Amino acid sequence: MEKTTLGPQALLYPMPAALIGAQVDGKPNYMTAAWCAIAALKPPSVAVAIRRSRYTLKGVREQGTFSVNVPSSTMAKEADYCGLYSGKNRDKSRLFTAFYGELKTAPLITECPLNLECKAIHFLDLGSHTLVAGEIMQTYISGDCLTDGNVDPGRIDPLIFISGASKYHRLGDEIAPAFAIGKD
Numbered sequence: 228m229e230k231t232t233l234g235p236q237a238l239l240y241p242m243p244a245a246l247i248g249a250q251v252d253g254k255p256n257y258m259t260a261a262w263c264a265i266a267a268l269k270p271p272s273v274a275v276a277i278r279r280s281r282y283t284l285k286g287v288r289e290q291g292t293f294s295v296n297v298p299s300s301t302m303a304k305e306a307d308y309c310g311l312y313s314g315k316n317r318d319k320s321r322l323f324t325a326f327y328g329e330l331k332t333a334p335l336i337t338e339c340p341l342n343l344e345c346k347a348i349h350f351l352d353l354g355s356h357t358l359v360a361g362e363i364m365q366t367y368i369s370g371d372c373l374t375d376g377n378v379d380p381g382r383i384d385p386l387i388f389i390s391g392a393s394k395y396h397r398l399g400d401e402i403a404p405a406f407a408i409g410k411d
């Protein structure tokens with residue numbers, strides 16, 4: 228297969244459309260982040276790439292806490308809004324119903340089916356963005372996203388971001404069992 232070079236690009240598929248919550252200037256603020264991923268299992272950790280100019284980053288640095296909230300596909304409009312407008316000039320604090328967990332200063336979004344409450348543990352300057360590593364201190368899941376007591380991703384129905392095309396998607400079909408099909 229012939230390949231075409233594109234130059235260095237921040238291209239990876241798919242990406243989440245997570246909502247990062249932080250307490251900034253005494254109020255909850257939320258920004259959309261596609262550059263967000265699980266980074267370690269022990270301790271459970273996430274990494275989020277946040278541009279230095281983001282209002283959210285100010286709160287993460289000041290409080291040392293933040294939240295990662297997974298919106299369902301029905302929340303595309305709200306997620307896009309949080310990615311279009313900065314809390315510097317728009318009050319996003321009442322867009323969602325915030326709740327607080329054990330860390331007390333990381334606003335979590337009730338309307339999002341999955342929430343990770345995080346303590347910021349590292350800030351790594353990577354140029355345009357700061358990679359914020361956070362230890363997940365608590366995980367919250369909406370009751371209706373459990374099937375037989377287990378997390379059911381189909382019920383979470385996570386919002387997915389497709390970069391390049393700049394579109395939101397939802398989960399597609401199941402293809403095969405993981406950690407299994409490769410054995411055949």
Ligand SMILES: Cc1cc2nc3c(=O)[nH]c(=O)nc-3n(C[C@H](O)[C@H](O)[C@H](O)COP(=O)(O)O)c2cc1C
Binds near residue numbers: 260280282313315
């Ligand atoms: C789909 C989508 C994904 C985004 N991903 C990121 C990201 O990973 N990192 C980042 O710094 N900004 C990202 N942004 C941009 C911020 O969400 C946006 O600048 C936002 O207004 C910042 O809000 P704040 O200034 O209140 O923190 C994304 C925006 C959209 C719409």
